[in-house]
Amino acid sequence: MKSPCATFVTGRLKLNCSKRRVLLWDEPMMNKRCFEALVRSLNDVMKTRANYGNDRPFGGKVVVLGGDFRQILPVISKGSRADIVGSAVTSSYLWKYCKVMKMTVNMRLRSASSSASAAEIREFAEWILKVGDGTVDTIDEDDTTIEIPSDLLIGQGPDPLLELVNFAYPDLVPNLESDWYFQERAILAPTLECVEQVNNYMLSKLPGVERELILKEGVPIMLLRNIDQAGGLCDGTRLRVTHLTQYIIVATVLSGIRLGKTEYIPRITLTPSDSGLPFKFSRRQFPVTLCFAMTINKSQGQSLSHVGLYLPRPVFTHGQLYVALSRVKSRKGPKVLIVDEQGVVSTSTRNVVYKEVFENV
Template sequence: MLNKHYFEALDITLNDLMKTRLNFGYDKPFGGKVLVFRGDFRQILHVVPKCSRADIIESSINSSYLWNSCKVLKLTKNMRLQNSASSSTNEETREFAEWILQVGDGTVNTIDDAQTIIEISPYLLIEKSDGHILSLVSFAYPKMIANMKNHSFFEERANLAPTLESVEHVNNFMSSMIPGDEKKYLSFDTTCKSDEDKEIEGDWFTPEFLNEVKCSGIPNHKLNLKVGIPIMLLRNIDQSIGLCNRTRLIVTDLTKKCHCNINSKR
């Protein structure tokens, strides 16, 4: 999903190399080398600042001269259907996968005036209630307290939310449901002194300001943890034992200054 200029620059570079060293393949895409591109055009396109939608589409690889030399390969077997031994679950997963593809292709209930009404299956909907977060948690994590010691229970489930604020609300609610004492951990909040030749004023970035920054990929300044709570590792620690980005973990012990004794589960 990168800009087409990346691939065109690589094509020119490989052509020059093959022409200079082997005098072969310079008239073929990428100097005759086989390249595999992985991606899904149903995902969001890359960002082109201050450009229109047409300009963004024009910058994608399928608008490049290289696209005519590409062969599109599609997956034909849903591997998720092999994860469950239940035939009813497999059938439900298959129907959901087909419905998602139809939504992405725009073939669901198409109307001539370019407007579409998509009907969502009842089993995917959460009934209206006063406690919408409770309904969401109960739907994704049924009998959560009874399954606290079952690591696969958290491994196979996850909640998705559109904003970080919603993520924090759901996390705080689920944490309140887990029994036990809660401990608060704060990040190191001392800023580095800016160099004198820098144009940015270091006084603007006070610890109070930095502690309020919340963005994807960076943990909050304050973490409230309990024993048994599931967490996710954001940075590589030791890949040899499976501690890499997005590894799911279960907290088994909390100390005064740090938390340790963590069992990892991919």
Template sequence: MDEAPMVHKHAFEALDRSMNDIFNTQRNGDSHMLFGGKVIVFGGDFRQIMSVIPNAGRQDIINASLSSSYIWEKCKVLRLTRNMRLTANSGSSEIEQTRDFAKWILDLGEGKVVGDNDGEAVIEIPHDILITDRVDLIYVLIEFVYPSILENINNSAYFQERAILAPKNEVIQEINDCLMSLFPEDEKEYLSSDMLCESEHLHDEFDKTLYSPDVLNGLKLSGISIHNILLKVGVPIMLLRNIDQKSGLCNGTRLRVLTLGNRVIEAHVISGSNIGSRTFFPRMSLTPTDKRIPFKFQRRQFPIDVCFAMTINKSQGQSLSKVGLFLRQPVFTHGQLYVALSRIKSKQGLKVLIMDDDDDIIDSKIMNVVYKEVFSNI
């Protein structure tokens, strides 16, 4: 089970109980064995982002971790010590530099930069990976990650290992709009169909006139597509839902648009286990689970988003050759900065842009968040 630290411990505990029910029905004396006596291998890095729990505090996130579960007491920890992303792409002349950079990333993830980094702490980013040009900063970042983009519109491999990362969706949308405007193709707009769920009509006290289609259309929630998706042929997109796991069409899979139909989109898979395959997908009915919304509604829309840029959380688990980290706002949870900086295959492929809300360079210092309690049982 890969990326185990990202999963809530209740998922593993439920699996443990289910497997015990299945395999121990005739062996009550062995009911104390985990997972019905089967060997389960967990993969992952506790320096990375933990379970995403809305409105949760530090202790809530720690308590949801696998290392806080009763399962962890019976786990045998095997440590991997070599950074395969960096060392596999380093020449003999770069070995020393790569080793130092890999150690700096590990220290950052464990909160060992600038002393005892437990919780929020300000650290300094090395000058050689910073963007310091004072003119048209965002364009400099785009040009670094996507050089000669117009010459590579039809090249799926070009988009396969490049991305601009940021902590929040607001910045992502701005970068995606900027890059898509460079494409010469005609733009096609897809609008969603939004409606209240039938269960809401059963409540006598619920006034459905307060939630007109315009109100529902304006809602932007994590995990579902926006009301109006603008696309062009050649643009990279990301799936927001699991569609067909056997075919590699999972949440987070990246594709490149080939054809824009009225009811179906054809795309070329550029990440995951089925790189190179073509697929078609229609609109889907999506129901958000955000508890901040006091009612249930359904949005029928293509389960995709443009992904020249993506959030740091979405990039977890990916290996990229060119990464631009855009920090208009600081990271806000454990492991985010570590994940963003460790996606890269070489130090030369990484650039960091630190700005304030007025789009001015502030300095080389940035927030890092590390919850050291998660390492106490490892």
């Protein structure tokens, strides 16, 4: 084939589609089998048109995949490093038909206030790219531990976690009724256990909240299921609770295409797909969780002005540290709290990068 049927763009791209129809696939960091299944479906569809596209990927259609291989790769349950790398689209037979177009300008940092110097933005952007590429200077023999710049760190103090919370959510209680307050603020952590630790800590700081109370009007929550994908209520959507009833949660959307809209979240029946038990059980509950903090994986695709990164344990897979640090719009946006096994605040942490995934990019 003389010309590529698909174009991979590392960054954000706007296309004039008035004369040519294209398929846009945003954030395609998912299993290669999803792309291969789409190819088979499109090839079957195009068979009805005089066999056009039968021997061409995606039925001869132009497909644009917009993403960044420095970000988190497909999640493989109990998978090894080879399993994870092998599940990426770069390991698919389709990759030989793709043309790679690299975009290197950090648009999040470009959107920062004009008061930030160009040199500071450029230096910070280059450092983030080095973290993502795994080329930043390391301080151990395994080339995985890096030193975080001092201006991005939460130091040792009476209560370092409180300092991180105050950075991400200053004047929290007076702003509980404000929708915009939570739109660009979050605390990120590598695991659900760390997220629960932060969320419980945050609840303890709110007035009138007892230990058995899960939610309070004004707090941010996150959807855990796809309720209305076409309407923008998907797994990972953030909302702010405005009213609580026994059967319905009334909340305002904080992200996505329905930003600012009021939604009604009902209780639904949830059945874990992989509980580790020899039987299935169901529970009727609200498909939400408290979202002062969220996992790094859930933050992909979001742009935030204030990010507190809580690391009581290091990141454990490719791209997590890069994703957490690259959510912000300026160098003053992130603060990192690193706690070692003895509970002492540290200045270094692990950076996991599978460099073999970049070989074909």
